Amino acid sequence: MIFEQLFDTKSSTYTYIVSSGKGREALVIDPVIENTNEYIKILKNLDLKLVKVIDTHIHADHISGLNELSKRTKCSKIMGEHSSSEVIDIHVKDNEKIKIENIELISIYTPGHTDCSYSFLMNDRVFTGDILLINTTGRTDFQSGSSYDAYDSLFNRLLKLPEKTLVYPAHDYNEKKYSTIENEKNNNPRLQVSSKEEYAEIMDNLNIENPEMMDVAVQANLKGLTLDQL
Numbered sequence: 001m002i003f004e005q006l007f008d009t010k011s012s013t014y015t016y017i018v019s020s021g022k023g024r025e026a027l028v029i030d031p032v033i034e035n036t037n038e039y040i041k042i043l044k045n046l047d048l049k050l051v052k053v054i055d056t057h058i059h060a061d062h063i064s065g066l067n068e069l070s071k072r073t074k075c076s077k078i079m080g081e082h083s084s085s086e087v088i089d090i091h092v093k094d095n096e097k098i099k100i101e102n103i104e105l106i107s108i109y110t111p112g113h114t115d116c117s118y119s120f121l122m123n124d125r126v127f128t129g130d131i132l133l134i135n136t137t138g139r140t141d142f143q144s145g146s147s148y149d150a151y152d153s154l155f156n157r158l159l160k161l162p163e164k165t166l167v168y169p170a171h172d173y174n175e176k177k178y179s180t181i182e183n184e185k186n187n188n189p190r191l192q193v194s195s196k197e198e199y200a201e202i203m204d205n206l207n208i209e210n211p212e213m214m215d216v217a218v219q220a221n222l223k224g225l226t227l228d229q230l
């Protein structure tokens, strides 16, 4: 299997390129528009045919490369059914299969960071977007987020996955590349709570500033801007 994890230093975003092997179909998760040429180069070097691109949610801290990649490769654009993006080709529901050659992802609706956030399970690993991060969790105070929904997504969906499942988030700010469900369950300070109310109390009092690019990024991602429109 080809599994490339790429890091955008400006927004600390992780982007993933997945394929069953050289010369086969590929899928990209959470691309950053400025890095499109890098993705295309990797795809070319591995002789991969990009057929699907997924955004886990409408990002607020960077402009997604979803529409630019689709424009350049004709791949299908996928988000969850709650996404308000104007350029999505395939809206997935909870527990739906997304297939490319020899690879299958299962969608898990995990609202809370935003109301359109999905996670995607691929065998031994799960792409968690910004709902579950390494040693922390995604904020819930904008973009129709909800600390109560986040609690449900975390405790009743993601933490119920097998403990050895690898966790690959959309961001990390401490140079950590992945975690496991077991590690997050036992060590993530935000997850050491005993009730929904306790989690909401933490999340509703974080008082963090909005991302610098928030207004620009959200609007761009709803419209699905391409490089020539920036």
Ligand SMILES: [Fe+2]
Residues within 6 Å of the ligand: 057, 058, 059, 060, 061, 113, 130, 138
């Ligand atoms: Fe986010």
